[in-house]
Amino acid sequence: MTAFETVLKRYLQFVKIEKGLSENSVLSYRNDLERYLKFVADDLRIRSLGGISVNHIENYLIELTDMGLSVSTIARNISSVRSFHEFAVVENLAEANPAELVDLPKKARKLPEVLTAVEVEKIIDQADRTEPAGIRDAAILETLYASGMRVSELTSLEMDQLFFEIGFIRVIGKGNKERLVPVGKHAEKSIEHYLESARDKFLNSKKPEKSKNKVFLNQRGGPLSRMSIWNIVNKYAQKTGIKKNVYPHIFRHSFATHLLEGGADLRAVQEMLGHTSIITTEIYTHVDRTLLHQVHKEFHPRG
Numbered sequence: 001m002t003a004f005e006t007v008l009k010r011y012l013q014f015v016k017i018e019k020g021l022s023e024n025s026v027l028s029y030r031n032d033l034e035r036y037l038k039f040v041a042d043d044l045r046i047r048s049l050g051g052i053s054v055n056h057i058e059n060y061l062i063e064l065t066d067m068g069l070s071v072s073t074i075a076r077n078i079s080s081v082r083s084f085h086e087f088a089v090v091e092n093l094a095e096a097n098p099a100e101l102v103d104l105p106k107k108a109r110k111l112p113e114v115l116t117a118v119e120v121e122k123i124i125d126q127a128d129r130t131e132p133a134g135i136r137d138a139a140i141l142e143t144l145y146a147s148g149m150r151v152s153e154l155t156s157l158e159m160d161q162l163f164f165e166i167g168f169i170r171v172i173g174k175g176n177k178e179r180l181v182p183v184g185k186h187a188e189k190s191i192e193h194y195l196e197s198a199r200d201k202f203l204n205s206k207k208p209e210k211s212k213n214k215v216f217l218n219q220r221g222g223p224l225s226r227m228s229i230w231n232i233v234n235k236y237a238q239k240t241g242i243k244k245n246v247y248p249h250i251f252r253h254s255f256a257t258h259l260l261e262g263g264a265d266l267r268a269v270q271e272m273l274g275h276t277s278i279i280t281t282e283i284y285t286h287v288d289r290t291l292l293h294q295v296h297k298e299f300h301p302r303g
Helices: 002-017 023-043 054-066 071-090 117-125 132-147 151-155 185-197 226-240 249-261 266-273 278-286 289-299
Strands: 168-172 178-182
Touching: 002 023, 002 071, 023 054, 023 071, 054 071, 117 132, 117 226, 117 249, 132 151, 132 168, 132 178, 132 185, 132 226, 132 249, 151 226, 178 266, 249 266, 249 278, 266 278
Parallel strands: none
Antiparallel strands: 168 178
């Protein structure tokens, strides 16, 4: 991304100073644009802003969609890209804004694709629990499915957030809001196995502070990144031959859907997911309409 680093740095200074955006907003812009410019440089092999066309940005839009990002996240990413190119034009760093003609995706309430319980089990079973990385990966997959955690919540998970004596994990979600989520016996057993027999193998003896008390560590002893979790999930999903688009967030969708299909209370699921509004959780009640028909037919007097 070196060809674009100077322009990106200037743009981030602009949004911070001229627009007066908060540190969090600037960080969001930076994350969005670093991912975009890495795609442009590494995947498209483009080395200048002038070489980027509307077709290239549409390709990036497809890339974001394939990653399983929400419509609102994709819209924010494209908006960031558009603003960046607009800045480049104003600063005479480019002649035109190729993102100007790219339509933002509509915020449709699209039903999320989910895995079946059998498919989840197949993916988890691919991890080799005879070696440290496999033990760790199995614990990660079990935790994603058992808790419905977001990837950012998983990567930031620390040892003092585990309350296995009462069967809960304290999750720190968006806006630093905390919630207690039941962990379940399979995930608890898998995490304990990792902590007892594998985590020490990842610790960096020369820099023990790198782990910062994080539960899940990478090969260098530091906390796992979001992309690392993506790669882990993708690795085991490919081994199963499942044709669905499998990405970390699909475990969250599957967690919510399977609970509701099993008869869980909607507000309990809302609490476990950390949704501010129950309207967000309600989308999962529409995933399996066949189940609703079965319940109505079985229990309604005139079903």
